[in-house]
Amino acid sequence: MQQTTHQMMNQEQTSSINVGNEERLVSLLAGAALMLAGLKRIVPGGFLQTVGAILGGYYLFNRGLTGHCEIYHALDMNTAVETNKNAVSVPHQQGVHVRKSITINASPEEVYRFWRNFENLPRFMNHLESVRVMDERRSHWVAKAPAGMTVEWDAEIINEVPNEVIGWRSLQDAQISNAGSVRFRPAPRGNGTEVRVELEYVPPAGPLGAAIARLFGEEPSQQIGEDLRRLKQLLETGEIATTEGQPSGRGGSR
Amino acid sequence: MRALCWYGNNDVRAVTVSDPSILNPHDAIIRVRLSSVCGSDLHLYDGFVPSMMPGDIIGHEFMGEVVDTGRDVQNLQRGDRVVVCSIIACGKCLYCQRGLFSLCENSNPNAWAEGSLFGYHTAGIFGYSHLFGGYAGSHAEYIRVPFADVNAFKIPEGVADDAALFASDAFPTGFFAADNCNIQLGDIVAVWGCGAVGLMALCSAYLLGAERVIAIDRFPERLQMAREHVGAEILNYMEVDVIEALKDITAGRGPDACIDAVGMEAHAGGLPGMYDKVKQTLRLELDRPHVLRHAIQACRPGGTLSIVGVYAGLLDKIPMGAAMNKALTFKMGQQPGHRYIPRLLDYIAAGQVDPSFVITHRMSLDHGQEGYQLFKTKAEDCVRVVFTP
Numbered sequence: 255m256q257q258t259t260h261q262m263m264n265q266e267q268t269s270s271i272n273v274g275n276e277e278r279l280v281s282l283l284a285g286a287a288l289m290l291a292g293l294k295r296i297v298p299g300g301f302l303q304t305v306g307a308i309l310g311g312y313y314l315f316n317r318g319l320t321g322h323c324e325i326y327h328a329l330d331m332n333t334a335v336e337t338n339k340n341a342v343s344v345p346h347q348q349g350v351h352v353r354k355s356i357t358i359n360a361s362p363e364e365v366y367r368f369w370r371n372f373e374n375l376p377r378f379m380n381h382l383e384s385v386r387v388m389d390e391r392r393s394h395w396v397a398k399a400p401a402g403m404t405v406e407w408d409a410e411i412i413n414e415v416p417n418e419v420i421g422w423r424s425l426q427d428a429q430i431s432n433a434g435s436v437r438f439r440p441a442p443r444g445n446g447t448e449v450r451v452e453l454e455y456v457p458p459a460g461p462l463g464a465a466i467a468r469l470f471g472e473e474p475s476q477q478i479g480e481d482l483r484r485l486k487q488l489l490e491t492g493e494i495a496t497t498e499g500q501p502s503g504r505g506g507s508r
Numbered sequence: 509m510r511a512l513c514w515y516g517n518n519d520v521r522a523v524t525v526s527d528p529s530i531l532n533p534h535d536a537i538i539r540v541r542l543s544s545v546c547g548s549d550l551h552l553y554d555g556f557v558p559s560m561m562p563g564d565i566i567g568h569e570f571m572g573e574v575v576d577t578g579r580d581v582q583n584l585q586r587g588d589r590v591v592v593c594s595i596i597a598c599g600k601c602l603y604c605q606r607g608l609f610s611l612c613e614n615s616n617p618n619a620w621a622e623g624s625l626f627g628y629h630t631a632g633i634f635g636y637s638h639l640f641g642g643y644a645g646s647h648a649e650y651i652r653v654p655f656a657d658v659n660a661f662k663i664p665e666g667v668a669d670d671a672a673l674f675a676s677d678a679f680p681t682g683f684f685a686a687d688n689c690n691i692q693l694g695d696i697v698a699v700w701g702c703g704a705v706g707l708m709a710l711c712s713a714y715l716l717g718a719e720r721v722i723a724i725d726r727f728p729e730r731l732q733m734a735r736e737h738v739g740a741e742i743l744n745y746m747e748v749d750v751i752e753a754l755k756d757i758t759a760g761r762g763p764d765a766c767i768d769a770v771g772m773e774a775h776a777g778g779l780p781g782m783y784d785k786v787k788q789t790l791r792l793e794l795d796r797p798h799v800l801r802h803a804i805q806a807c808r809p810g811g812t813l814s815i816v817g818v819y820a821g822l823l824d825k826i827p828m829g830a831a832m833n834k835a836l837t838f839k840m841g842q843q844p845g846h847r848y849i850p851r852l853l854d855y856i857a858a859g860q861v862d863p864s865f866v867i868t869h870r871m872s873l874d875h876g877q878e879g880y881q882l883f884k885t886k887a888e889d890c891v892r893v894v895f896t897p
Contacts, residue, residue, distance in 0.1 A: 359602050445602055480620060487614045490600045491655070492580065493532040495617045495632065500644045500652060501525040503513030504563030 278318045285315025344423075344433045349456035352475050356482040359446040360489045362438040366417045368489060369436060378484035378494070381477065392425070405429045431456045449485070451478060510897065511565045512647035512876035517555035520566065520880055522873040528644060528652035533580035536656030538592065542673045543570040543646040544867075545883045545893045546594075547703045548818045551772060552637065553880050556788075556795075557820055559621065559638040567647030567895070568594035568634040569677040571669060574660070575650070583657045589669075590660040591853070592653050593845040594677040596632040596643065599658035609844035615654065616641040630842065647873060649897045661849045664857045670864035673894065674704065675852045679863050680845035681816050682708025682769070683715075683852060688814040688839035689765035691716045698722040698754055698763040698806065699740075700799040702730035704866040704892050705816060706769035710738040711861050713767075722757060724750055726775065729889040737865045746777070751806045762808030771817025774798040787824065797823040804831050815840035869893040 317323050358365055368374055372393050376382040383396040383404060390411075397405045407428035413421030413435065423433035432455035439448045453474075487494045511525045528537055546569050551557045571591040574584050584590065596616075597609035604612050612631035616622060619629035622639045632654075635645015644651065653659055663672040682705050689697055697713040699706050702725035713721045723734035724743045731742040743753050754763055772795035775781065784796040803813055804827050813836050831838070855861045868891045871879045879893040 357602075359600065359605070476620060483619060486601075487598075491534070491598045491614050493534060495598075495615055495641070495654065496531055497617055497642045497644070499529065499531050501509070501511065501528055501648075502561075502563045502565060502644060503511065503515070503521070503523045503525055504561070 272321070272323055278321050281314045282318030285311045285313065285318055287311070344431055344454040344456055349431070349454050350474060352453045352478050353451070354475055354478045354482055355448060355450040356479075356486055357441050357446050357448050358486045358489055362417045362440055362447045365447045365449060365489060366420075366438050368485075369438075370416075370420060378488055379481045380484075397430075407432070449482065451482065453478065509649035510873050511644075511649070512567065512873045512895070513562075514552060514560055514564045514566050515562045518553060518881075518884075520553065520876050522876050525565070525648070528648075528650050530576060530578045531652065532654060533578045534655045534657065535578040536574055536581055536584055536653045536660060537576040538570075538572040538590065538651050538653055538660070539575045540570050540572040540646055540648060540651055540897045542572070542669055543567045543648075543895045543897060544673055544676075544678075544704075545569075545879060545895075546677060547701075547705065548636070548771070549880070550884055551818060551820065553884060554773065556772060557637045557639070558625075559618075559642075561638060561642075564635070564637070564642070565644040565646075565648050566635040567645035568636055569673065570594075570634075570646035570651065571663065571673045571676060572651075574656075577656065581656050584660055584662075588660075589663045589672075591663055591672045591675045591849065592634075592646075592651075592660045593680070593843075593849060594634055594636075595842055595845060596634065596641065596654055597658050597844075597846055598655050599846075604658070604846075607844060607847045609846040610842040611844075618642055633842070647876060647895055647897070649873075658846065661853065664853055667853060667857050668864065670867060670894075671856045671862050672853065674708065674863035674866065675845075675849050675856065677843065677845065678704040678866070678892075679708045679712075679852050679861070680848045681705045681843040682710070683712040683848050684841070684843040684845075685709040685767045685769060685814045685816040686712035686716050686718075687848075688841075689713065689716075689767065689812045690837075691718050691765065693717050694719045695764040696720045696722065696758055696761075697765045697767065698724060698803075699767040699769055700724045700774075700803060701769035701817060702727070702734045703769065704863070706767070707734060707738060707866055708863060709767050709769050709816070710734055710740045711863075713765075714738070715855065715860070720757075722754065722763065727886060727889075730891060733865065733891065750802060754806050758808070762806060762811065764808060765812040765814060766803035766807045768799045768803050768813070768815045768817045770799040771815075772796060772819045772821075774800075774817075784824070795819045795821055795823050797826060801825065801827055804836065807834065807836055809834040810836070812837045812839060816843070818842075866892045867894050871895055873897050 372385040372387055375385050381397050383398050386394045388394055392408060392410045395407050395409055399405050407430060408425040409422045410425055411422050417438060419435060419437045421435040424431050434453040437450045441448050484494050509527050510522050512520055512522050514520050549566060552560055552566060574586055574588040574590060577584055595610045597604050597612040598614035601613040610631050615632040616629050618638050618641055623629040632641025632643055634643050686709055695718050697718045699709045702723050710721045710723055721740045722743060723731060723740040724745055725731050726744055726746045731744060734740040735742050743750055774796050776798040788796050807813055868889060871893060873895050882888060882890045883893050
């Protein structure tokens with residue numbers, strides 16, 4: 255099972271671009287001008303100034319060309335990403351990101367069909383108490399929290415390709431903002447289905463936030479991993495392996 | 509019911525516990541008629557297998573009678589006489605479908621724990637620590653068997669309980685060891701360890717076409733069993749230099765395959781023995797791999813090393829240079845017994861093998877501590893103690 259869990263602090267996994275588009279254009283033009291000036295010896299001063307102009311110009315030009323700035327990178331800065339926080343459930347660079355996958359010996363159609371009926375999810379996701387489907391797109395989720403508390407939210411499907419992907423996000427007023435996706439892909443040689451889950455959530459501040467942090471324990475990816483293992487057991491064998499309730503010599507039944 | 513529980517190093521006790529019940533739809537409850545000690549239990553008894561909890565019911569080699577079945581059990585009925593594989597398989601995952609039952613992906617409820625230790629997890633095992641699922645074991649009057657259609661095998665008429673018992677673990681483990689040697693007609697196979705598994709490996713090597721089999725141990729009574737019941741040539745490593753003796757027997761070629769049926773608590777005399785004993789006691793090394801070192805050295809170039817003796821952790825001073833340069837093939841694992849058990853019951857029914865000769869003692873569960881002490885010290889020429897719950 256593959257796992258990655260990290261705080262989305264300075265991760266832009268799909269690209270190293272950290273300079274915004276307008277800024278890139280300015281860099282490109284200014285860099286080109288500086289290099290040209292250096293090469294034509296327009297820059298006042300001696301040899302060092304000329305070399306400095308060429309190198310600096312090259313740096314700016316390259317920064318514009320690639321969209322990657324080493325200085326921004328070193329300072330954890332990023333002007334490339336839209337930061338309109340109202341548009342998404344989990345704003346960029348915030349919250350907890352979990353990625354986990356498993357291979358299940360069943361067809362993508364079977365796994366998708368089981369997952370798509372969200373009311374099945376609490377059967378293998380231990381922290382979920384219930385999911386109620388409201389309509390084709392929206393559903394109401396109730397998760398268990400410590401000390402008998404629950405956390406609730408409404409979610410909507412924002413992306414769906416049957417047998418391939420389901421993407422969802424929480425709606426406004428969610429007690430915990432979250433978004434996620436699950437992808438289904440045939441494993442090599444048709445040996446079952448690769449199931450890949452990505453999940454992002456922002457625990458609210460205050461005592462409820464602390465409770466939610468405990469909900470997932472210290473290792474949210476392990477929790478999700480266990481959920482996926484239970485899904486696999488359920489789909490492959492029809493039951494979830496357990497020893498709960500078996501006898502032991504620890505004073506009656508456990 | 510009465511059950512034999514582990515409470516700490518060298519401490520097992522028969523206590524009264526609740527009866528097991530059906531927990532999942534593919535479960536069956538078996539009334540245990542016979543349950544055997546196994547050499548691998550000694551690793552639990554001696555405290556070398558992590559994740560044991562006081563009160564765990566131990567035991568994994570057993571046969572008995574079906575008394576209850578879950579609603580999805582199809583092939584078993586109340587009253588069926590069955591032998592149950594000690595390794596638990598689901599029968600449905602890709603590994604099970606490929607016959608690699610001991611690597612079952614679905615039978616270990618504590619998969620994450622084993623996975624974090626070994627990189628990936630394997631199958632659950634009855635009564636063999638929480639790393640392997642934490643399943644209650646068979647030294648009890650009753651036991652719950654998950655995926656019963658897959659793990660319980662009906663015993664043919666005419667096969668005695670005593671013989672069928674070892675189709676649970678010792679015989680399939682020995683057979684797996686021999687099967688892994690890829691034996692060709694005329695091959696010579698050397699087996700380290702003449703406990704029940706080693707003895708069954710010797711039998712199995714013959715069944716699979718070996719021309720000569722050589723038994724290596726230090727206990728005269730066990731070597732005598734190998735000679736009398738299996739027809740093996742014997743070497744007592746306390747009396748001869750095993751590697752030289754094997755060279756002599758094979759006219760300088762070396763055995764084609766070497767089987768390690770001993771594992772992590774191998775005995776060795778002298779300084780090397782002391783070295784590993786000290787390191788293991790200090791937990792600088794979990795396992796004492798004397799047999800493995802010897803077998804690598806003894807094996808002919810291009811030969812096969814087959815390991816069924818149990819290892820749990822890290823090894824020191826393995827002659828990898830010899831293994832690599834001699835182009836040895838390493839094969840190993842916990843037994844995928846489900847692949848072999850019907851065939852082994854046929855051998856027994858046909859009178860080709862009767863594994864019950866390894867039974868030297870019979871006891872009730874209440875004498876469990878005494879039984880394990882006998883088995884551990886090998887006093888009274890003990891080879892196998894069988895409990896009759």
